Structure formats: C-alpha cells, structure tokens
Amino acid sequence: MSGLRVVREAARTGSFSRAAERLDYTQSAVSRQITLMEQAAGKALFERLPRGVKPTEAGLIVLRHADSVLDALDNARDELRELKRPPARLRIGAFPTATAALVPRAMAVAAQQHPELRVRLREGTSPTLLNGLVRRRVDLAVVSRPEHLPDGVETTPLLEDSLYVAVAANHPLAGRGSVPVGLLRRERWITGSEEPGSGLLGVWSEAAWRPVIGHVARDWITKLGLVAAGLGVTVVPGLSVTALPATVSILRVQGSAAFRPIALAYRSDGDIDGRHPFAIALRDAAAALSAEVHRRLRD
Numbered sequence: 001m002s003g004l005r006v007v008r009e010a011a012r013t014g015s016f017s018r019a020a021e022r023l024d025y026t027q028s029a030v031s032r033q034i035t036l037m038e039q040a041a042g043k044a045l046f047e048r049l050p051r052g053v054k055p056t057e058a059g060l061i062v063l064r065h066a067d068s069v070l071d072a073l074d075n076a077r078d079e080l081r082e083l084k085r086p087p088a089r090l091r092i093g094a095f096p097t098a099t100a101a102l103v104p105r106a107m108a109v110a111a112q113q114h115p116e117l118r119v120r121l122r123e124g125t126s127p128t129l130l131n132g133l134v135r136r137r138v139d140l141a142v143v144s145r146p147e148h149l150p151d152g153v154e155t156t157p158l159l160e161d162s163l164y165v166a167v168a169a170n171h172p173l174a175g176r177g178s179v180p181v182g183l184l185r186r187e188r189w190i191t192g193s194e195e196p197g198s199g200l201l202g203v204w205s206e207a208a209w210r211p212v213i214g215h216v217a218r219d220w221i222t223k224l225g226l227v228a229a230g231l232g233v234t235v236v237p238g239l240s241v242t243a244l245p246a247t248v249s250i251l252r253v254q255g256s257a258a259f260r261p262i263a264l265a266y267r268s269d270g271d272i273d274g275r276h277p278f279a280i281a282l283r284d285a286a287a288a289l290s291a292e293v294h295r296r297l298r299d
Contacts, residue, residue: 004066006033007045011063014052037062090278093122093129093138096220098262100243103142105285110278119278133265139272140279141265155263156274159286162238162293163258165251168230174249181253188214190223190232224248241293250296262286 009019010030020030038045045059055063094103099121107119122129122138129141134150146155165184173179189211214232217223223234228247237260241250264282266273273279 003033003037003040004062004070006030007037007059007062008066008070010034010046010053011055011059014054016053088116089118089120090140090272090276091120091122091138092278093124093132093141095126095129095142095144096123097237097240098142098144099123100220100240101289102239102282102285105288106278106281109281109284113281114277117278130265133267136267139266139270140276142262142282143265144260144262146261146263146265149265152268153265154268154273155265156279158262158264158282159290160259161262162252163260164236164238164241165233165253166224166227166236166244166248167233167251168228169247169249171230171233171249173251176251178252178254184233184253188212188232190215190217190226190234192216192218192223238293239289241296242289 006019006023006025009022010016013019013022016030016034017027019025020027023030025033034046041058041062043058044056045062046053047056092103092107103121107121110117110119122132124132126141126143126146129138129143130146130150130153132138133141133153142158143155144161149155165179167174167187173183191211191213194213194216215226217226220240224245224247226232227234228245236244236250239262244250264274264279266276266279
C-alpha cells in the first residue's frame with residue numbers, strides 16, 4: 001500500500017520531490033510508485049505543472065478512497081500489535097531448584113526483550129503451584145513430574161532434567177566425572193526424607209540395596225553444607241548444577257538414565273500458554289543450562 005501513501009502525500013504537498021522528503025523516499029522511488037499506480041488505474045492521476053503537480057479527476061477518486069483504506073490498514077496494524085504484546089504483568093510459579101538458575105535466567109532475558117513485562121516470582125512445590133494455577137494465583141508454573149493434572153490445566157515439556165550425585169570436593173570420587181552405581185552403595189546419603197522413593201532419594205536403588213541415610217535435611221543449602229563437610233552424598237538435579245559451590249563436586253552415574261521431567265503448566269482457558277514470550281525464554285534458558293552442565297561434567 002506504499003503507492004497509496006505516495007499518491008496521498010504528493011496530493012497534499014503538490015510536489016513529488018516534497019512527497020519524497022516527507023516519506024523519506026528518493027524522488028525516483030516516488031516517481032516509480034506514481035507510475036505504477038497510474039498503470040493500475042489505467043488513467044493519469046496527476047497533472048504535471050511547471051511548478052509541482054495536482055490531482056486529475058481520476059486522482060481525486062483514488063484519493064477519496066485512499067484515506068479510508070490507509071486508515072483501516074493502520075487500525076488493523078495497531079490491533080495486531082496489541083494482540084502480540086504480552087500482558088504487562090506475569091505471575092510465574094516455580095519449584096525451588098528451578099529458581100536456582102532456570103527461572104532467573106528466563107526473567108533476565110524477558111526483561112531485555114520485553115521491558116514492559118513485569119514478572120513476579122512465587123516459589124512452591126509442584127502440587128501447590130498447580131493448585132495456584134487453578135485458583136488463578138499464578139499465570140504460569142514450572143513444575144516437576146506433572147503426572148496428575150487438575151482439570152483445566154495443560155502442560156508443555158521444558159526439559160528432562162538429569163539427576164547427578166554431589167560429593168565433597170575432597171571426596172575420593174571427586175573429579176572422576178562419572179562413577180558406577182556400585183561405588184555409591186558404601187556412601188551415607190543426605191536426603192529430605194527417610195521414606196524410600198520420596199523426593200530424589202534412591203533413584204538408582206535396586207531391590208537388594210537401599211541407600212544408608214546419614215542425615216535428613218529439607219533445605220538445599222543445608223544439604224550442600226553437609227556434603228561439603230564430607231558428611232554424606234546427595235542427589236542433585238541438573239537444574240541446580242550451575243549454581244553449586246566449588247566445595248561440591250558432581251558425578252554422573254554410569255549406565256543411568258535417571259531424570260525427572262520438567263514442564264510448564266498453564267490454564268487451558270487462558271491467554272497465557274506455551275507460546276508466551278516468557279515460555280520461549282524458559283525453553284531457551286533450559287537448553288543453555290543443559291549445555292553448561294554437560295560442559296562442567298566434561299571439565
């Protein structure tokens with residue numbers, strides 16, 4: 001529709017050269033657009049005068065319709081821009097280890113790419129966050145192992161978060177990168193519960209062996225402090241590896257495919273879903289974190 005804009009501006013200014021200045025076009029580009037419009041109309045749209053131009057009768061007809069057409073296009077463009085614009089406020093929920101690096105990185109990216117977006121973070125367990133979605137207390141939720149979803153909630157995968165073992169930096173196994181599970185059976189474990197199968201406890205256990213629990217601690221800082229002091233080992237998710245202190249070393253368990261699925265949950269009847277800009281930032285951050293974990297384990 002640039003031809004219509006050129007015709008309108010040339011009529012307003014009475015000059016092709018002034019129309020070019022107003023539209024930031026070259027004069028040859030304006031002349032070319034006028035020629036194309038005249039060819040489409042089958043009639044001359046401007047009378048060329050010694051000083052400037054003026055619309056012909058055919059030109060006046062085109063101009064009469066140009067305003068309504070261009071105004072309608074501008075209105076449609078504005079509506080489409082509003083449709084793409086994310087809500088000014090987003091309430092994101094995440095379970096604790098997702099707030100170590102994944103969600104903060106996504107928040108930083110969103111702040112750069114969408115400065116108008118205000119993100120508020122709420123931490124909680126996955127069941128609590130899913131309930132918060134249903135009650136409309138959060139708009140998106142990063143959840144772990146979302147096997148049973150409440151009615152009206154849908155998910156999209158973010159990543160399969162691999163599980164590792166954390167040992168003290170001066171532990172005999174530290175620095176090996178990976179170990180067979182048999183070498184871990186002599187270790188004392190630090191976990192959040194004494195119940196078998198709870199949390200991340202015993203992900204590599206078998207019927208003939210159960211981890212020996214040395215300490216129970218729910219807080220991650222406490223767990224890592226106990227590990228760093230050489231008082232036991234613990235399971236850590238890949239999401240937290242990049243945020244771990246240098247006093248802790250990470251081991252991959254050989255032959256293990258232990259992981260937990262991480263997903264982004266949202267309300268099925270809402271406007272905010274897996275295509276939201278923040279959801280895209282989360283997926284990008286998840287991919288970057290996975291690459292960093294693999295590099296750290298190689299080093």
